[in-house]
Amino acid sequence: MKSYDVIVIGAGPGGMTGALYASRANLSVLMLDRGIYGGQMNNTAAIENYPGFKSVLGPDLAKDMYEGSTQFGAEYAYGSVTAIEDHGDHKIVKTDDGDYETKAVIVATGSEYKKLGVPGEDKFGGRGVSYCAVCDGAFFKNREVVVIGGGDSAVEEGLYLAGLASKVTIIHRRDQLRAQKILQDRAFANDKIEFVWNTNVTEILGDDMKVTGVATKNNQTGETGEIAASGVFIYVGTLPMTDAFTDLGITDDAGWIKTNDHMATAVPGIFAIGDVRQKDLRQITTAVGDGGIAGQAVFSYLEDLKSQAASAQ
Helix, strand or coil, X not given: CCEEEEEEECXXXXXXXXXXXXXXXCCCEEEEECCXXXXXXXXXXXXXXXXXXXXXXXXXXXXXXXXXXXXXXXEEEECCEEEEEECCCCEEEEEXXXXXXXEEEEECCCEEECCCCCCCCCCCECCCEECCHHHHHHHHCCCEEEEECCCHHHHHHHHHHHCCCCEEEEECCCCCCCCCHHHHHHHHCCCCEEEECCEEEEEEEECCCCEEEEEEEECCCCCEEEEECCEEEECCCEEECCHHHHXXXXXXXXXXXXXXCCCECCCCCEEECHHHECCCCCCHHHHHHHHHHHHHHHHHHHHHHHHHHHHHC
16 A cells, blocks of 8 residues: 555645645655546636636646646656555555545645536536536636526626626526625616526527527426526536545535635544635636645644654654
8 A cells, every 4th residue: 555645636726726835844755636637627718817817728727726836846646546554554445446545635626616517518518508606707707697596696697797798688487586685686686687587497509619599497387488698607506526535524504625724624634725625716717826835834744743752752
């Protein structure tokens, strides 16, 4: 069984930054990911809100981050993690392809968007279908867009899009929003935002290149229709990718991992960063910040272990 000072589970922007900081502190580091490094950046055509770049292709930024994250010796390997065994001063990270031993773990597995599961959603991903207005809203300046959902995220992102788009139509399956009252008031007062109630989107429409609109069905009357739009923003929830860690007691009721300001969880030696954390803003910049903090926190944790071991002798 191979052994490391720290294993980073996930090689998105947070995980790669954590690996960079930990390896630069002369720790032995392994990054494990079940896919290619970069995470959701690989599905983003252009990133315009990452400092240092006016605009950068998601895959290009992922490549640059990867090269930086491995320059001090961090290793990268494919691995679908199934569990972490906590043995106090060391952990066993179990994967489909074998087990690894480590003194510390940084969980950077991220989250995934809930999907509508309707025709056209996957086909037009990155071509008009989006799950992040902050990431992609600028591509729809002065165009009409649709937002699907009725919670805080849907209304907040609808308000954000109203500052860019010519019109925002928020489609909700119920007859009232679930968002906070203050957000509702702002949305109702915005002349660019319209609401379509008691309605489900049944299909995302488009031509050979891009989204052109959505097909709808009123769930009270059965009436069907279409709404023209250049962009469709879906906010029906996100899911933390934490199935492998639920037995550790480090998640809240919704599955998000709880940490302190040092990215430490309730289990000593296990840290969590990026989108998998219980927090408000989930962006590349915030994941990178979490990763830097966690990389340094792991170093401090391991130094404390050394001191304790020396004192016990």
